[in-house]
Amino acid sequence: MKILFIGDIFADIGRRVLAERLSPLVKEQEIDCCIANGENAAGGRGLTGNLAKKIRKYGVQVITGGNHSFTIPDNDVSFMDEPHVLRPLNYPPGNIGHGSTFITLENGMSIGVVNLQGRTFHNEQLDCPFRTGKLAIEELREKTRIIIVDFHAETTSEKLAFAAYIDGLASAVIGTHTHVQTADERILRGGTAFISDAGMTGPEESIIGMNAEPVIRHFLLQTHTRFEPSSQGAMLNAVIVDVDDASGKAHAISRIFERISFS
Numbered sequence: 001m002k003i004l005f006i007g008d009i010f011a012d013i014g015r016r017v018l019a020e021r022l023s024p025l026v027k028e029q030e031i032d033c034c035i036a037n038g039e040n041a042a043g044g045r046g047l048t049g050n051l052a053k054k055i056r057k058y059g060v061q062v063i064t065g066g067n068h069s070f071t072i073p074d075n076d077v078s079f080m081d082e083p084h085v086l087r088p089l090n091y092p093p094g095n096i097g098h099g100s101t102f103i104t105l106e107n108g109m110s111i112g113v114v115n116l117q118g119r120t121f122h123n124e125q126l127d128c129p130f131r132t133g134k135l136a137i138e139e140l141r142e143k144t145r146i147i148i149v150d151f152h153a154e155t156t157s158e159k160l161a162f163a164a165y166i167d168g169l170a171s172a173v174i175g176t177h178t179h180v181q182t183a184d185e186r187i188l189r190g191g192t193a194f195i196s197d198a199g200m201t202g203p204e205e206s207i208i209g210m211n212a213e214p215v216i217r218h219f220l221l222q223t224h225t226r227f228e229p230s231s232q233g234a235m236l237n238a239v240i241v242d243v244d245d246a247s248g249k250a251h252a253i254s255r256i257f258e259r260i261s262f263s
């Protein structure tokens with residue numbers, strides 16, 4: 001099975017990239033399942049039910065989240081209950097939504113997806129993503145061997161340590177959140193594919209999605225002004241993981257970094 005994982009979809013540029021490029025890419029690469037991180041799809045922060053619907057229509061089967069998952073601009077949280085929308089699993093019980101899912105694809109094959117959030121330089125009060133994540137993967141393994149983890153975190157070490165911790169139990173651990181694609185894709189000894197960060201699908205000419213000027217001012221003056229999404233330089237960042245259907249182990253992982261000019 002070939003799985004396409006798309007790095008954080010950022011604002012309207014990111015969504016335009018998907019509208020234009022996803023369907024041809026799925027055909028060219030013979031993709032069976034597409035997963036995308038959607039935590040920045042709504043104006044750079046959060047997601048809405050309408051946007052989730054659009055992203056699904058472009059060809060994404062599961063939308064994962066991160067630290068912006070609980071920012072829902074139109075306050076309609078009902079879509080968070082849908083099986084194809086995830087937020088990090090390791091938030092305290094009682095929060096809306098869910099952090100893992102099991103879906104059956106049109107070709108009859110099944111896949112499990114787990115979404116976790118790291119704690120280092122982030123929200124240190126979250127439940128342990130290592131223990132929570134491993135438990136969720138073990139539960140999913142009773143139904144399928146094909147399991148993809150979106151580990152949403154700041155540090156490369158936390159993401160790689162998690163992948164090493166569960167190596168052989170999941171098909172891939174894919175890092176998200178930094179919006180900067182890393183060049184360290186590999187397959188670990190036990191058969192789990194890994195990359196520290198899949199990157200961002202959105203405006204390349206930006207500071208991780210936002211216009212540069214207010215971000216530079218923030219660093220210079222240490223005061224906060226409103227950040228606005230950039231609309232310059234569209235790109236698609238993703239990885240393709242090729243997984244053995246029976247064992248769930250990864251055969252290959254490859255990066256995609258495409259600059260898009262809209263027709």
Ligand SMILES: [Fe+2]
Pocket residue numbers: 008039040066177178179
């Ligand atoms: Fe993000």
Ligand SMILES: [Fe+2]
Pocket residue numbers: 039066067068152176177178
């Ligand atoms: Fe994030």
